[in-house]
Amino acid sequence: MPNTTTHIIIRNRLDKEKTIKDAIFAFSGGTKSLLIKGEGEEISTAVEVAEIVRNRMYPSVEIENVSLGSRPYFERRQQGNYRRNNNYRNNSSNNRNKKDLISKIEITISKSKI
Numbered sequence: 001m002p003n004t005t006t007h008i009i010i011r012n013r014l015d016k017e018k019t020i021k022d023a024i025f026a027f028s029g030g031t032k033s034l035l036i037k038g039e040g041e042e043i044s045t046a047v048e049v050a051e052i053v054r055n056r057m058y059p060s061v062e063i064e065n066v067s068l069g070s071r072p073y074f075e076r077r078q079q080g081n082y083r084r085n086n087n088y089r090n091n092s093s094n095n096r097n098k099k100d101l102i103s104k105i106e107i108t109i110s111k112s113k114i
Contacts, residue, residue: 004032005108008049010042016049023053033064033110039071043105050107058111065108073102 006026010019019036026034034053038046054061 005035006031006033007035007037010036010038010045010049013041013045016045019045019049020052020057023049024057027053027058027061027111033108036107036109037104039104040102043103046105046107050109054109060112061109062112063107064110065106067106067108068103069106070101070103073100 008019008022008026023034023036036046036050038044050063054063
């Protein structure tokens with residue numbers, strides 16, 4: 001049995017047209033539902049893609065589920081010249097791996113059963 005859910009992960013905000021094409025190809029290929037994921041700045045792009053596919057391309061597509069959340073994001077800080085700044089050397093364990101949270105969205109859209 002073929003996989004009936006296709007995952008599309010948005011990595012770049014500027015690739016909205018490519019993501020819309022991927023969604024069209026997925027629905028044309030027989031996919032019943034599509035999971036669109038976006039994190040951080042790509043959240044708005046994920047919402048735009050879901051709305052364009054739903055309103056303009058496939059009017060029979062319905063939004064099945066929207067999931068919001070966050071996950072830890074570890075950004076490696078640049079160490080710099082520790083001899084110039086002794087405070088940095090003393091606090092290097094605190095600054096080296098700073099833990100932040102990044103927001104995420106998952107939108108599931110599916111073809112209605114007509």
